[in-house]
Amino acid sequence: xxxxxxxxxxxxxxxxxxxxxxxxxxxxxxxxxxxxxxxxxxxxxxxxxxxxxxxxxxxxxxxxxxxxxxxxxxxxxxxxxxxxxxxxxxxxxxxxxxxxxxxxxxxxxxxxxxxxxxxxxxxxxxxxxxxxxx
Amino acid sequence: xxxxxxxxxxxxxxxxxxxxxxxxxxxxxxxxxxxxxxxxxxxxxxxxxxxxxxxxxxxxxxxxxxxxxxxxxxxxxxxxxxxxxxxxxxxxxxxxxxxxxxxxxxxxxxxxxxxxxxxxxxxxxxxxxxxxxx
DNA sequence: GCTTGACCCTGGAGTGGCTACAGGCTGCAT
DNA sequence: ATGCAGCCTGTAGCCACTCCAGGGTCAAGC
Numbered sequence: 217x218x219x220x221x222x223x224x225x226x227x228x229x230x231x232x233x234x235x236x237x238x239x240x241x242x243x244x245x246x247x248x249x250x251x252x253x254x255x256x257x258x259x260x261x262x263x264x265x266x267x268x269x270x271x272x273x274x275x276x277x278x279x280x281x282x283x284x285x286x287x288x289x290x291x292x293x294x295x296x297x298x299x300x301x302x303x304x305x306x307x308x309x310x311x312x313x314x315x316x317x318x319x320x321x322x323x324x325x326x327x328x329x330x331x332x333x334x335x336x337x338x339x340x341x342x343x344x345x346x347x348x349x350x
Numbered sequence: 351x352x353x354x355x356x357x358x359x360x361x362x363x364x365x366x367x368x369x370x371x372x373x374x375x376x377x378x379x380x381x382x383x384x385x386x387x388x389x390x391x392x393x394x395x396x397x398x399x400x401x402x403x404x405x406x407x408x409x410x411x412x413x414x415x416x417x418x419x420x421x422x423x424x425x426x427x428x429x430x431x432x433x434x435x436x437x438x439x440x441x442x443x444x445x446x447x448x449x450x451x452x453x454x455x456x457x458x459x460x461x462x463x464x465x466x467x468x469x470x471x472x473x474x475x476x477x478x479x480x481x482x483x484x
Numbered sequence: 485g486c487t488t489g490a491c492c493c494t495g496g497a498g499t500g501g502c503t504a505c506a507g508g509c510t511g512c513a514t
Numbered sequence: 515a516t517g518c519a520g521c522c523t524g525t526a527g528c529c530a531c532t533c534c535a536g537g538g539t540c541a542a543g544c
Contacts (some may be wrong), residue, residue: 298475341432
């Protein structure tokens with residue numbers, strides 16, 4: 217038997233999502249528009265809870281909403297090969313690796329800059345110097 | 351003697367910035383509105399070249415435009431201690447470290463997920479499973 | 485039955501940091 | 515005179531939300 221329906225606030229609490237974000241996901245087509253109560257409140261069911269949970273976990277792993285949409289679409293075609301799912305995940309991993317490398321390089325430069333600070337006046341500041349006339 | 355003035359396109363090429371971005375910086379108050387030619391073209395000088403160079407290098411290091419603004423303001427008060435400059439840089443470094451840690455953790459999780467893919471059908475996909483009912 | 489307060493609704497605007505038009509003007513070479 | 519690159523303004527779009535105003539709804543307490 218189905219668990220009774222619940223409000224957007226309940227869904228928000230259950231998934232750690234803000235109410236506005238849930239409505240935004242609905243506008244974006246990630247969540248289907250749920251039925252409404254007599255007072256025009258959204259009435260969600262367990263399916264929505266699962267779907268939103270999926271979205272949140274994927275978002276926490278850094279997938280874009282477009283990627284999440286693609287993953288959700290794929291999840292519905294249960295007989296297909298999961299190669300496409302794997303491809304999305306691998307592409308995302310590659311992107312994360314690119315970001316990590318960039319951020320690490322940036323960190324090195326930034327640390328070097330800070331190291332050179334001799335704590336004098338602004339006029340002789342090495343940090344501003346390094347950013348300066350280049 | 352001053353180098354003659356040059357156009358926004360020249361400034362863009364010299365600094366590797368898009369023309370639209372330069373105009374955006376002007377709107378945002380990061381670059382002062384330059385004098386105009388008879389035909390209403392922006393006429394930049396060497397000072398602008400240096401200032402935009404500074405902005406670009408700071409942006410490349412990941413400073414926000416608000417931080418860049420603060421650094422530029424500080425750079426003008428040449429007699430002050432550069433402690434404030436140091437503080438901005440250190441705060442940014444800390445932020446970069448936070449991002450690095452988060453991204454590294456995310457990478458680990460993502461790699462684990464992908465590793466488990468047995469390349470079967472979507473129905474038995476471990477990736478979707480891991481994102482799923484949780 | 486009435487009030488209070490928490491919750492829900494819609495629609496619109498704002499965030500950062502650009503980027504991309506559309507529609508028109510300028511400037512220089514041919 | 516003509517063509518074309520480059521410049522001008524103003525506006526809208528991107529991502530993924532987040533917040534707000536101005537209202538409607540509902541359950542609990544008195």
